[in-house]
Every structure is written in structure tokens, then in C-alpha cells.
Amino acid sequence: MTTVTRPSPTRSAGSRRRSGPLAIALAELRMLVRNRTVALCALLLPLGFGALTYAFDSYGTAGMLAGVQIIGMVGLGVYVTATTTLAARRQSLYLKRLRSGSVGDAGIIAGLVLPVVAVSVAQLVIVLGVLALREPPVHAGLLIAAVLIAEAMFAGFALATAGFSTSPEHAQYTTMPLYLITLGVAIWWTITGADDLLWLKRILPGGGLMELITLAWNGGDLSLVSVLLAPTLVWAALGALAATKAFRWEPRR
Amino acid sequence: MARRHYPSSARREIVEVMTNSIDTTPRPAVAPGSAERGDAVISTHGLRCSYGSFTAVDGLDLTVHRGELYALLGTNGAGKTTTLEVLEGHRTADAGRVEVLGGDPTDRGRIRPRIGTMLQDSGLAPELTVRESVLLSGAVSGRDDDVDRVLGLVGVDHKARARVAQLSGGERRRVDFAAAVWGTPELVFLDEPTTGLDPAARDALWAVVTELREAGVTFVLTTHYLEEAAENADRIGLMHRGRIRREGTVADLTAGSTTSIRFVAPGPLDGLPLEVARTENDLVVIETDDAQRDLGALLGWAADADRPLARLTVHESGLDDVFRDLSRAS
Numbered sequence: 001m002t003t004v005t006r007p008s009p010t011r012s013a014g015s016r017r018r019s020g021p022l023a024i025a026l027a028e029l030r031m032l033v034r035n036r037t038v039a040l041c042a043l044l045l046p047l048g049f050g051a052l053t054y055a056f057d058s059y060g061t062a063g064m065l066a067g068v069q070i071i072g073m074v075g076l077g078v079y080v081t082a083t084t085t086l087a088a089r090r091q092s093l094y095l096k097r098l099r100s101g102s103v104g105d106a107g108i109i110a111g112l113v114l115p116v117v118a119v120s121v122a123q124l125v126i127v128l129g130v131l132a133l134r135e136p137p138v139h140a141g142l143l144i145a146a147v148l149i150a151e152a153m154f155a156g157f158a159l160a161t162a163g164f165s166t167s168p169e170h171a172q173y174t175t176m177p178l179y180l181i182t183l184g185v186a187i188w189w190t191i192t193g194a195d196d197l198l199w200l201k202r203i204l205p206g207g208g209l210m211e212l213i214t215l216a217w218n219g220g221d222l223s224l225v226s227v228l229l230a231p232t233l234v235w236a237a238l239g240a241l242a243a244t245k246a247f248r249w250e251p252r253r
Numbered sequence: 254m255a256r257r258h259y260p261s262s263a264r265r266e267i268v269e270v271m272t273n274s275i276d277t278t279p280r281p282a283v284a285p286g287s288a289e290r291g292d293a294v295i296s297t298h299g300l301r302c303s304y305g306s307f308t309a310v311d312g313l314d315l316t317v318h319r320g321e322l323y324a325l326l327g328t329n330g331a332g333k334t335t336t337l338e339v340l341e342g343h344r345t346a347d348a349g350r351v352e353v354l355g356g357d358p359t360d361r362g363r364i365r366p367r368i369g370t371m372l373q374d375s376g377l378a379p380e381l382t383v384r385e386s387v388l389l390s391g392a393v394s395g396r397d398d399d400v401d402r403v404l405g406l407v408g409v410d411h412k413a414r415a416r417v418a419q420l421s422g423g424e425r426r427r428v429d430f431a432a433a434v435w436g437t438p439e440l441v442f443l444d445e446p447t448t449g450l451d452p453a454a455r456d457a458l459w460a461v462v463t464e465l466r467e468a469g470v471t472f473v474l475t476t477h478y479l480e481e482a483a484e485n486a487d488r489i490g491l492m493h494r495g496r497i498r499r500e501g502t503v504a505d506l507t508a509g510s511t512t513s514i515r516f517v518a519p520g521p522l523d524g525l526p527l528e529v530a531r532t533e534n535d536l537v538v539i540e541t542d543d544a545q546r547d548l549g550a551l552l553g554w555a556a557d558a559d560r561p562l563a564r565l566t567v568h569e570s571g572l573d574d575v576f577r578d579l580s581r582a583s
Contacts, residue, residue: 023392031380034416089378097376099343101393102365108393250343 020103024111028085032115038085042119046077050127062135063217064190066143067210069127071186074150075179077120082113082158083175086247088168095249105249109159117151138219146212149232153209156239163246182206189214208232294319294440294471295340299349302335309335311495312349319439322462322472324482327492328580333475334373334444336492340473341370341442354440366395369438373445373475375429379418383409386417387431396436406461407431408454422449430458434465441465443474447481459485479572489572493579503572510570514539514548517563524558526550536564544569 032038049072053065089095089112098108124147137143157178165171185206192201194211201207208231215224295317302310310332317323327333338344339351342358342365351357356364377386388400404410407427417425426449433441443462447455462472462485476482482489483503490497491506499506514527517535527547530540541547544567555562 020393020395023389027378027381027385027389030385031378034380092378093372093374093376094378095376096343096374097372097390098393100341100365100370100372101390102361102395103393104361 020101021107021111021114024098024103024108025115028112029115029119032085032119038081041084042077042081042116043123046073046120046123047127049073049076050123054130060190060193061214061218062131063137063214064210066128066131066137066217067213068183068186068190069131070124070147070150070213071206071210072183073123073127074120074147074154075182077123078113078116078151079154079158079161079179080172080175082116082155083161083165084168084171085116086112086158086162087165087171090162090249091167091251093250099249113155113158117155120151121147135217137217139216139222142216142222142225143213146209146216146232149212149229149236150209153205153232153236153239156236156243159243160239160246163243163248166251178205182209186210202228203231205235208235292319293317293352294354295323295473296352297336297340297346297349300336300339300346300351301348302332302339302344303347308495310339310346313492313496315490315497317471317473319471320466320469321487322466322474322485324474324476324486324489325492326475326479326482326489326576328494328576331492332495333492337442337444337473337475341368362395367439369394369433369435369441371429371433371441371443371446373448375425377417377425377428379416382414382416383420383428384413386428387435390432391435394432394435394438396438398436403431403435406434408457423451423454426450427454427458430461434461434470437465437468437470439469440471440473443472443476445476446474447476447478455481479576483572491576491579498579499575506572506575507570510574511540511542512544512567512569514541514544514551514565514567516551516565518555518560519563520560525554527554 032042050069053069053072086095095108098111099105103111128143158175161174161178162171165174182205185201185204186209189201189207189210202211208228212225212228212232214220215222215228293316295315297313297315300310300313300315301308309330313332313336315325315336325333325336335344339346340353340358342353342361345359354364354367358364358368381389383404384400387403391398391400391403401410401413404413407430409424409427409431412420412424417428420428426446430443430446433443447458450458459481466472474482474486486503488500488502489506491499513530515536515538518537522529522537527539527541527550530538532538539547539551548567551562554560
């Protein structure tokens with residue numbers, strides 16, 4: 001039996017109303033798994049990257065390997081994936097549809113980005129867990145903080161880059177410069193360590209983060225933490241600031 | 254409110270399914286088509302919106318009353334979509350005052366749970382199923398409802414597990430409509446709601462709209478199907494170049510417009526007791542304010558003069574003529 005107006009408050013299984021951000025996040029997870037291209041980018045590529053770093057294990061210390069893994073995997077799994085996804089959702093006017101409801105912009109963004117972040121964290125648990133079996137991190141708490149900062153920084157970068165990525169295809173190009181710079185700085189660090197241009201490495205995106213992860217895994221002078229956190233947090237804040245300026249909800253007319 | 258007829262049993266069946274057992278627990282409402290008007294649910298004054306140097310909406314004054322169906326029609330680029338976007342809270346006005354349900358339409362927490370929106374482009378995610386899509390829209394709407402009820406309402410319950418990517422354009426529009434009326438909002442925006450729908454599905458959609466209006470729901474409609482607006486709207490606003498140039502009921506808008514008698518005569522019009530307004534090739538056009546009288550005179554003349562008339566029609570000016578006049582003006 002069908003009624004035109006909504007029924008009395010008795011609810012069936014289909015009437016449960018999840019919170020808006022949670023419903024958006026669950027929908028996003030479903031879409032992530034069901035779209036082959038996105039699944040490849042978000043699920044397989046980061047794991048493949050993590051596995052590949054073991055095959056080319058010439059990074060010296062476990063901390064350096066963990067740094068390259070975290071930056072490379074979060075860069076692919078969060079930055080590239082979220083930028084591509086947001087560009088696609090905007091192009092299809094899915095974002096506009098979500099904004100027609102009662103959920104605020106922050107809730108919508110959280111619903112869209114958190115699933116990608118959650119998947120990325122799960123991937124890191126797997127890949128870093130394997131590394132920890134070989135050589136566990138010295139400062140696990142600091143490592144977790146570094147991972148969370150990496151996730152936040154790349155999520156901010158994704159929102160900002162999505163602002164000027166007109167399509168998911170375009171996002172494949174627009175994400176490359178920043179991704180390659182952060183990964184390049186991380187690899188540069190593994191090759192030269194603290195020897196050359198230390199301050200430049202620290203202030204470049206990913207540089208301070210790389211050294212922080214190395215410190216957390218290998219141990220060392222903890223008085224450096226604030227020095228390494230500062231540029232990383234600044235990059236995360238710059239990403240968030242750029243996102244507030246550059247992010248667009250609808251395609252340009 | 255004119256009621257439709259459903260000539261085929263299939264169409265009748267669809268409509269009956271969609272309107273079966275109507276919950277008659279209305280909010281304070283004005284009966285559809287009633288001359289009495291409720292309080293204003295939408296009010297704009299001097300609304301102005303620009304894109305760079307182009308002014309899309311230029312000082313728009315608009316009032317929509319509770320319980321009515323208001324159709325906002327207009328020429329291409331008239332500013333309808335921009336106006337709707339402001340009313341829906343998707344963009345802010347550059348100048349002027351806008352009030353929807355007594356508040357700011359961009360106030361999502363307070364106003365949006367009371368509004369349903371059917372966008373011109375659906376924005377449905379192709380990877381989700383119909384059921385998931387409607388549930389998601391429901392979750393972000395801030396209203397409660399039952400997904401099976403809503404899918405049944407628009408006749409897509411049999412497609413509940415199908416991915417949106419597998420739906421036809423018409424089926425997507427029905428899912429859009431289902432999402433818009435989820436939880437029976439007080440005010441529903443319908444932007445080109447029947448584009449892509451077959452006639453039976455259109456009738457079914459309008460049947461649901463009619464029933465919702467009887468429960469007190471207010472509708473704002475944009476459409477390119479003028480006959481739909483004429484048949485369903487209480488009032489129509491005709492927009493051109495950023496402003497409402499004419500507004501009123503269909504009768505108001507077409508009042509004073511002429512009726513014409515057209516025919517082809519097989520010879521000279523000697524002795525014709527009517528004034529010929531113009532000829533279009535062989536077609537003779539006579540404008541009249543009393544079609545029955547003048548048609549009788551014409552037929553009498555044709556019989557007396559032995560002039561068998563061909564292609565004889567009586568054309569009453571309608572909304573489309575008013576629309577064309579508006580397009581031609583300025």
C-alpha cells in the first residue's frame with residue numbers, strides 16, 4: 001500500500017535515518033569499491049607501492065622505508081584518489097545534490113574524504129605492520145601522530161587541488177606535481193639523510209614529515225619533534241587554507 | 254484544479270498504485286486551485302544576481318503562497334535557473350531580499366529539512382542502487398520516511414536494487430522526484446521534472462503532486478512544457494531578461510488575447526461579411542472576439558456563395574502565444 005504523504009512515525013527497516021555525514025561516507029565507500037578505476041587507484045595502487053618498496057629495499061633504515069611508504073601510499077591513496085573523486089562528484093553534480101540537503105559543508109566534506117582516509121590508514125596498518133614485524137618502531141605514538149598529520153595534509157591538498165581540477169581525468173595531471181615533489185623530497189632524504197641542505201628539506205612539503213617518521217621509527221633526539229612538526233603542520237594548514245579558497249561545489253559555468 | 258483522464262487501463266493502474274490509500278492528515282493548506290491564498294512561503298524583493306558583467310536576475314520581485322503551485326517560466330537565459338538556485342540556497346543574491354519559509358534559504362540546518370529539491374540535472378551517483386540513492390537523499394534531507402513507500406510512490410520499487418547507471422533517463426527523473434518528496438517537505442522545487450518521462454509517467458507524477466498539494470505542500474515549478482504549467486499551476490510567472498514580465502493565472506495571462514479563424518477559400522472573398530486580418534499564403538486569417546458569431550457568419554457566407562472552405566480552424570490564443578509575444582518583445 002502506498003501513501004502519498006509520509007506515514008506515521010512507525011518505521012520499517014528502510015526508514016532508519018543515518019546521520020547525513022555517515023550516510024555520505026557509507027555511500028562513498030560503496031562507490032569506491034564498485035568503480036573499478038577508483039578501486040584500482042585507492043585500494044591496489046597504494047598497496048602495490050608499499051609492496052614494491054620492499055622489493056627495492058635500499059633505504060638504509062626501517063624508518064626511512066616507513067617514511068617513503070607513508071608518503072607514497074597516503075599521496076596515492078588520499079591525495080590522488082580524493083582529488084579525482086571530488087572532481088568527478090562535482091562534474092556529475094553529485095556535490096550539488098548533497099548540498100541540497102540539510103548537512104553543512106564540513107559534514108559533506110567529512111563524509112566524502114573520511115572513507116578514503118580510513119582505507120588509507122588500513123593499508124598503512126598492513127604495510128607498516130609487516131615492517132614492524134622486522135623492526136618495530138621506537139616511538140609508536142609519535143608514528144601514529146605523523147600518520148594522522150600526513151593524512152590531514154594530503155586531504156587538505158586534495159581539497160585544494162580539486163578546486164582547479166575540472167574533471168577526474170584532469171585531476172590525474174593536476175595532482176602529479178605536488179605528489180612527485182613530496183615523494184621526491186622523501187626519497188631525497190633517504191639518499192642524503194641530514195647531510196645536504198637540511199633546512200631546505202625540512203621546509204619542503206613532505207620533508208619535515210619524512211624526518212619525523214624516521215625519528216619515530218628509528219628513535220633519536222626527541223627535542224627535534226617540534227622543529228619537524230612545525231613545517232608539516234604549516235603545510236597541512238596551507239592545504240586547508242587553499243581548500244577553503246579554491247574548492248568549488250559546482251562546475252564552472 | 255483540472256483532473257486528468259486516464260484513457261488506457263495501464264495508465265490508470267499506475268496512477269491508482271501511486272495514489273492508493275492517501276494519508277489525509279494535512280498541514281494547514283489551501284486547496285489546490287483555490288482563490289484563497291495562504292501566507293507567503295517565498296518572498297523576494299529586488300533580487301539581483303550577476304555573472305561577471307552579465308546580469309542574470311535583475312530586480313526580481315516574487316511571492317509564492319503556501320499551498321499553491323507556482324510555475325516560473327521563461328525564455329532561454331531569462332534567469333529562471335539562477336532564481337531557483339537562490340531560492341534553493343545554492344547561491345546567494347548579489348542584491349535584494351530573499352526569504353524562504355520565513356528564513357534565509359542558505360540556512361541549511363533550519364530551512365532545508367523543510368524543502369525538497371528536484372534539480373534539473375539529477376546528480377545521482379551511477380554506482381549506487383536506486384534504493385541506496387533515495388536513502389542517501391533522505392539521510393541528507395533531515396526528514397524521515399520509508400524508502401519502500403517513496404519508491405512505490407513513483408513506481409520504481411521494482412528497480413530498487415538496480416544501479417542508477419542502468420536506469421533510463423525517465424526512471425532517473427522518477428528517482429529524483431522520489432528524493433525530492435522524501436518525508437513530505439513543506440516546499441518542493443521541481444526543475445524540469447517531466448523531461449524524459451513518457452506520458453503515463455508524467456500523468457503519474459502530476460497525480461502525486463496533486464495529492465501532495467491537497468496535503469498542503471507548496472510547489473515551485475520550472476518547465477518547458479507550457480501545457481503542463483497551464484494545466485497544473487495556480488499562477489505563472491513569465492521571466493524574460495532577468496525579470497518577471499507577466500504574472501497571474503492562465504486566464505489572467507491570456508485575457509485580451511485574440512481568437513482567430515483560419516481557412517482557405519477556393520475563390521475571391523467578395524461579399525464576405527467579416528474583416529480579413531491578414532493572409533498567410535492562401536490561408537485567410539480573421540481575428541475575432543466572438544468566434545461562434547463570426548464562424549456562423551463565415552459558414553453562412555460560404556454556403557450562399559458556394560465556396561467550400563478548406564483547412565478551416567479556430568485558433569484560440571493560449572499560453573504559448575503569450576510566451577512567443579514575450580520572446581519577440583524587446
